[in-house]
Amino acid sequence: MPSVGFSSSCNFKGDHFFFDPAIYTVHRTVTAADDHTMAEASKAAVVPWRQWAFANFTSLWFVLAPLASLLAAYAPRRLFQTYFNLFLRRRVLNVVDPYATIDISDTSSDVRYSRYGRVSDTDTTYEEVKAYLSEACLQQEDARELRAEGAKDGDALVDVADEFRGASLWWSSVVEDDVRDGFKEKRRFHRLTFHLRHRRLVVDEYLPHILFTNRRRTLYTNSKSRGRLAWSYIDFDHPTTFDTLAMDRAKKKDIMDDLDAFRNNKEFYRRTGKPWKRGYLLYGPPGTGKSTMVAAMANYLDYDIYDVELTVVKSNTDLRKLLIETTSKSIVVIEDIDCTLDLTGDRSKQQGRRPKNDRYDDDKDRSMVTLSGLLNFIDGLWSACGGERIVVFTTNHADKLDPALIRRGRMDMHIEMSYCGFKAFQTLAKNYLDIDGHESCSEAKLTPADVAECLMKAKRAAGSGEPSTCMQVLIRELEKRAEEKAKAEAEAEAKARAEAEAAMAEADATEMDPDNSREDRQDDARTF
């Protein structure tokens, strides 16, 4: 959560309100020219006033004193204090100083705690505001660049006046000493000052405007450091968009419409009692763009990505902890889910088959996340926390997954990523060679990754980038790839056929001469 706090500051000086009636009276009565007259006049004015005050104070005291002691005895002290703090003081202060400030602190040195203990810090609000201020500074000629006291060398901080819908706002950078548990640290924050009457505008519109337009997407991944599982993160800066994604246009539009419907229908989800989340299963052969699709989704929705590495998650509880720490407006991805874990629940079947990127030798380091743990992760009670979340599984073999894992409702949309068709080829030709509406397309089953590689080669080989030369190289390259692929497939097929024939021949031999084979088995037994 962004650390945004309100404070109303006030330079209240008591002497502004100091009032001495005696002196006031004396000055008003100084009209005579000589000292004697002045002294007489002052005596004449002061004495009756003092007498009046003394007489009234005494009688007032007799009235107020019992009232005060009654109040002190019976009035609830807290109520009194609250009333004073919330009402009287605020009223007075607002008249004296009608400006409010919001501090957005740099939390990089702070530590956040969840109910499970210390967690990684993931608040990037400070950096987003800084990006906004740097931009504003470039645009405003009168914005002063200054270094706040205590800032590190080379760290230019800004003092910027801004305007939003007619409201004037001022930003300044502040560095303060912060003493916690006996340790002194520098606390850095951006301070926004504005008139109190713009409070709603600032909170509801201005700050979201800054944080949204300067929001940098983040790619998180879970890792283990010193035995503790936490999200680590980097800026997510993937250039893929739905425009550059090569796939059938109608299919692409379907996906974009579905994402729009998800994003814009918060109210619908609330009304129908459904948690605001959606699951996508991306399946297809390697190199058909499953990971690329996730990047395109994140860029389209402007969401962060949480890339879950299941092999380092030891238990269902750890998985749940990770889930709780994800924020809304995010895509949680589990890639190659079929090879990451044994999700059948029968671990004995998995002996000898290690996960793709298993780095651990001991069984104690193996992930014990179960199918039910994963199902809970997707749509258990915890999964609804935060809302506006998308879950994506990618796999090369959808048929290997447990049907419970991918049933509609969990994985709402199943998207097949397939070989490069005509439209996909055109998109790639446009992306790589800047050629529009090219007619040729390989008949072979090439993945977009294969085609992309050919296009890169064609561009390199053509050197000058002349489209016609490029195309010749490309067509040659595609044909070569297609031949290689056909050859590899034919070889694989021939091998599989030979193996099947050998197995059938062995079975026939056993059937025709059962005694012989029994003798063989007895011989084997004697040898042992």
Ligand SMILES: Nc1ncnc2c1ncn2[C@@H]1O[C@H](COP(=O)(O)OP(=O)(O)OP(=O)(O)O)[C@@H](O)[C@H]1O
């Ligand atoms: N549909 C596509 N549109 C544009 N580029 C693509 C597409 N598919 C693949 N590519 C290119 O091929 C590369 C590999 O694609 P990607 O990693 O997305 O495939 P994948 O299906 O996730 O593969 P794997 O199953 O092995 O993880 C990408 O970097 C991208 O350049």
